[in-house]
Amino acid sequence: LDVTEGGLAALVRLCNGDMRKALNILQSTHMASQQITEEAVYLCTGNPLPKDIEQISYWLLNESFADSFKRISEMKMRKGLALVDIVREVTM
Secondary structure (H helix, E strand, O other): OEEOHHHHHHHHHHHOOOHHHHHHHHHHHHHHOOEEOHHHHHHHHOOOOHHHHHHHHHHHHHOOHHHHHHHHHHHHHHHOOOHHHHHHHHHO
C-alpha cells in the first residue's frame, strides 16, 4: 500500500484506537484511491477535513452570525458534510 504520513495520521485519528475500524477505513480508502492520503481518508469516511474545520472556526470567530451560517451551510451542501460532524470537530 502507498500510505503517506498524513494518511496514516488521519487513519489513527479517525479510528480512535479501534483496530477493526482502522482496517475498515484503510480498506475502503484503498478501494477508492490508490494512494492513502489525509484527504482521501477524510473524504472516504465523510468526515470534514481539518482545513475545512479551520476555515469554519475562522468564520465563527471573525464574521457575523449570518455570514458564518451562510458559509457553513454552503460548505455543508457542497461537500456533503453532516452538521453533527462539523460541531464535533469544532469543539474538539
